[in-house]
Amino acid sequence: MKGKTFAEKIMGAEAGAIVFRKPDIILTHDNTSSIAGTFAKMGGVKVSDPGQLLIVLDHNAPPTNAKLANDYQKIRDIVRQQGIEKFHDVGKGICHQIVSKYARPKMIVVGSDSHTCTAGAFNAFAAGIDRTETAGLWKQGETWFRVPESIKIILNGKLPQGVYAKDLSLWIIGMIGSSGADYMSIEYHGEGVKTLNISDRMTIANLASEMGAKNAVFPADEVLSEWLGYKAEGEWADPDAGYAREIEINLNELFPVVAAPHHVDNVKALAEVKGVTLNQALIGTCTNGRIEDLREAAGILKGNKLPDGFQLLIIPASQEIYLQAMEEGLIRLFMEAGANVLAPSCGPCLGTGQGIPADGYNVISTANRNFKGRMGNKESSIYLASPAVVAYSALKGEIADPRGDHFTDKFPFKIEQSKTVDIAKDEDRYASGTWNYADVDNLNTDQMFAGKFTYEINSSEAEKIMPYLFKGFDDSFSERVKEGDILMAGANFGCGSSREHPCVGLAYAGVKAVICKSVNRIFYRSSVNQGLPIILLPEAVDAYKQGDKVEIDFAGGFVTIAGKEFRFSPLPAKLMGIFEAKGLVNYVKSMS
Incomplete structure (x- = not known):
């Protein structure tokens, strides 16, 4: 066995x-x-x-x-x-x-x-x-x-000076893509793991979501034991465990990288985007708001002043970290450099609080997402990088390398970027009861329902969600969608945040199903919970031509497009029970 x-x-x-x-x-x-x-x-x-x-x-x-x-x-x-x-x-x-x-x-x-x-x-x-x-x-x-399949990532060596856990995370995303670990469990192995402290591990595990992964995990080793203050009694994989994929990375060979707009997997060497003019910077978020991150930024900002009119926001990830930064003199240092230090929160990261950028702004951030409109304004552009790069670039007013200007690294991997489609200004995509987004990959939750409305409208308020459904992506959708409509979509459908508003809206509108090449894990679960079937049939999506008649037989497990049949595995009985009950709420209520 x-x-x-x-x-x-x-x-x-x-x-x-x-x-x-x-x-x-x-x-x-x-x-x-x-x-x-x-x-x-x-x-x-x-x-x-x-x-x-x-x-x-x-x-x-x-x-x-x-x-x-x-x-x-x-x-x-x-x-x-x-x-x-x-x-x-x-x-x-x-x-x-x-x-x-x-x-x-x-x-x-x-x-x-x-x-x-x-x-x-x-x-x-x-x-x-x-x-x-x-x-x-x-x-x-x-x-x-x-139970997810697993990816084994083996880390050898040690990160060079000036290269951080954020660089490693973005490196992996740039290597495998934003859907490269869809529904997978990522395990980190190798001697290099011992060189990563708990803050590093939190950054790396955090960004597993941006690879499509279900979870990421580190061993309960001496590093964790030291952090806990007692011997960690954990669980770990067997030496002969089976993996869907194994990746080996030599940490010694890594260099600073940046995720350029408007996809997290649009990863480039820092040298490739050096000189891009910036208007705003953000250091903080759940990815990089720990004391180690603030210390790195402080070491660069100390004794320097930000350019006139430049906005640098710094947000400690917790009150405890804020107090520690105060005790170490970091907060005073940040303010003397011209930065704004905000209370611990998520706000600017998803565009719900202070720090929304103006039109045309280029922002460099330690956050985890750079979708168009992610920070509350789709007319701005977001670059993602380590705290050190963000701090140094803020001082320069442009993307710059803290290591010096002589580095000419080239990122060795290239993810084919999906076309950025703005249906609001494009051709009509609706015919014969089917919405044609077959050529659109990475259609994310921010495009389906803007993050700035996430807490203004509760996910249970379906009628209030409807006017904003797909707004800014396909402005005609919310007014024209009808009960029984079908959506055809590309790969990694529903990537991004866990907000369920899009699923609620689509189910409320009576959409019969979404047929796509692949789907984000949490979006799939949300769809099931709202009674909205998601069917994974890449060959059907490729075969579809606008205007084709599309029919679905859930019980039989097949989709017919222009008379041609495509088979899929019928859904498990318990999930079909949720669909038949029109969602998890009714299903759970019926079980009471």
Whole structure:
């Protein structure tokens, strides 16, 4: 018998199996208010296990309008009524930093946020889910998991001076693409792992989401034991475990890289984008807001001044980190350099708080996403880099290399970039009841429903979602979509955040199904939870021509396009039960 991977050991089944498990931690944030509403619709009164819940107010902290303020107060009321002890109010920190207080080896951690995978730094199995599924967990205490196949990444050597964990993460994304690890569990092996501290590991695990992965995990080794203050008793893969793919990386050979607009996998050597004029910079977020990141930035900014009119935002990932930075004199140093230091929050990263860029702005950021419109303005462009590169570039007012100007590195991998399609200014894509996005890869959740509306409109408010559905991508969609319509789409459909608004809107509109080449893992789960079938049939997408008649037989497991039949595997009975009930809310309610 072959050995088992980390995921197979934690889940107690082979890759591909569907299992039901009770998570140790169920993480939610500002979306807790919406989750509570869905919980009530499921017939929920008392949560199954208050000890599972971890709630952090962070995405719009402090609240930016009266509705959000009321939502925050509603969440505080829920915490008190339900007896939830693991609660962190406004200003305490970003949820993925706060989870470091609780996530421990061998735990199962789920969260209504796509970057929940950050907790894999602690040898936990950590994965994002959506709001509806979270509400179901509140009521039932357990959920289903498809045991993922695994990728083994072997790290040798040590990162050179001036090269960081962020560079390694972007390097891997640039190598395999934003969907290169779809639904996979990523394991980090090799002697090079021991050279990475916990902050590094959190950065790397965080960015697993941008590779399409379900989770990423590090071993419970001496580095983790030292950080915990006691010997970590973890779980790890067998030496003869089977992997879908193995990748070996020599850390000594890496150099600074940057993700250029408008895709995270549009990775280039820093030398290739050197000199791009910048207007704004951001250091912080759940990816790079730790004390180690702030120290790197401070070492570069010390004694220097930012250019006139340049905006540098610095956001410590937690109050604890903020206080430590104060004690070390970093906050004063940042302010003397001309930076704005904000309270611990997510705001600028997804465009819901302070720091939204102006039209035409180029922004360099330590965040994890650079989709068009990600920071709240689709007329700006976002570059992603390490804290050191962001700080040095901010001082120069252009993308610059802290190591000096003589480096001429060339990134050795090239992901074929999908065409940036703006249907709002393009041809009509609707005919014969089918929306033709077959040539559009990486159609992300920001394009389907802008992040700036995520907390202004609750995901349970389907009627309010509809006017904004696909706005800015295909302006005609929300007015013209009809019950029974079908969507044809390319690869990596629904990538991006865990927001379920697009799935809610599509299901509410009565869309019969989405047929695509591949789909983001969390989007797939969200679609199931809303009763919206997603069918993976790349050959059907390739065969489709606008105007073709498309028919679907779910029971028979086939799609017919212009008379030609394409087969797919019928969905499992339990998932079909959710579709028949018109979504997880009704399904769970019927089980009560």
